[in-house]
Amino acid sequence: MTTPARRTMGPLVAAWKQAFHLATDGSGSYTKGLNLHRKGAVGQVHAASGRLSAAVAVKRTTYKAAMSFSQLAEDQWHALAVRLAGNSQATADLLAGRVPAAIADPGHAGGTAIVPGADDITFSCTCLPGTAGRVCDHSAAIGHAVAERLASAASLLLAARGMPTRTLAAVLREHLADAEPDALPADAAGTVRADQTYSLWAHRTPPTDAVTHVDTITPITLGLDDPPPPCPSGQDLAWMTQDAAARARALLDGAVGQPHDPLADTVRILATPDGVSRLPDAERRSGHSAAILRTMMIGYRYGGPAGAHAALRTTPTPSTVLEHARDTIRASRALVLGSLDITDGALTDTTTGIQLRLGPDGRWYPFTAVGDEWRPAPGCSDDPADAHQAARRARTARPTAR
DSSP states (O other): OOOHHHHHTHHHHHHHHHHHHHHHTTOTHHHHHHHHHHTTOBOOOEEETTEEEEEEEETTEEEEEEEEOOOOOHHHHHHHHHHHHTOHHHHHHHHTTOOOGGGGOGGGTTTOOSSOOGGGOEEEETTSTTOTTOOOHHHHHHHHHHHHHTTTOTHHHHHHTTOOHHHHHHHHHHHHTTOOOOOOOOOTTSOOOHHHHHHHHHTSOOOTTOOOOOOSSSOGGGGSOOOSTTSOOHHHHHHHHHHHHHHHHHHHHTOOOSOOOHHHHHHHHHTSTTGGGGHHHHHHHHOOOHHHHHHHHHHHHHHHHHHHHHHHSOOOOOHHHHHHHHHHHHHTTOOOSSOOEEETTEEEETTTTEEEEEOTTSOEEEEEEETTEEEEOSOOBSSHHHHHHHHHHHHHHOOOOO
């Protein structure tokens, strides 16, 4: 199924694929690189000034390959910011930390093409010393990996072209300092995202004569008498207010996880500084033991609602996904001792006491063995190799006997 992110960045991905394909000039490495990418040979792609690079593992050898191109000039970035400032939807996205869809189309981006031209792309790799500029199987694999990752991480290309998303947002704010933002267009259902609306106004300096008398220390709900039954008590209203504020803060920070359901919300409340006092009540109402809820609380602190669910149980995961993740970890040469086995929908290394579970949000969550239990560890990641490294670090830091 096509995700909204992939639909939105479709023009950008298509432009990259075309430029990259033309840059290979019909070389057979284009197809061979695609095969390497599909096998999970390409590690994490790093963006630097005018360069995208990654480690590519082939059998027992790891090569360092890269694609290079020119950066955009400062006047081009400012022209792009001016054009985006006239697009309320693009402005809201960028100020909220997301790459706007309009940036993928030069016609809507002030004539500035974010994707470099085919004649501007050069290749390099440690497998071909002294022949910089020629494409090889490994540098071609990076081009295919970038095409896939641009669908959900378009900021990768912006950084390589000379301006990270945050910097472009700062430039955009300069053009919006004295401007009144236009109204956001509603979607097909007639709704407008609250965080986008907020981002259009959050950059504006409040009036100097603004006077507020809001007590930011004591919640006003604590001074209220309890309403008559069956309404919530004053203390419950205070909890609800704090929870709503925490959700709003998460929305503005772009750190909203999935799923949000009654159990995840219960664990979210328990994970607050004063939430542990509600553990007996949560145990009775949820039907889960205090030990399970405490483990879910740890998972929530490390990965939000999805981390809590990953700590409760493994997410049903196709064996092909688990096998691909295992191959990715092996290709990264992260396995030193032991081996990863596919058991009960997870990747488990019983020798070192490490387990990886795919969460309901598509990220990999690391666990370490503590006695007969699997304890959540920090470092969840979209990349199973990174999550595996996080599990190894946690295992080293907590060498509890299994």
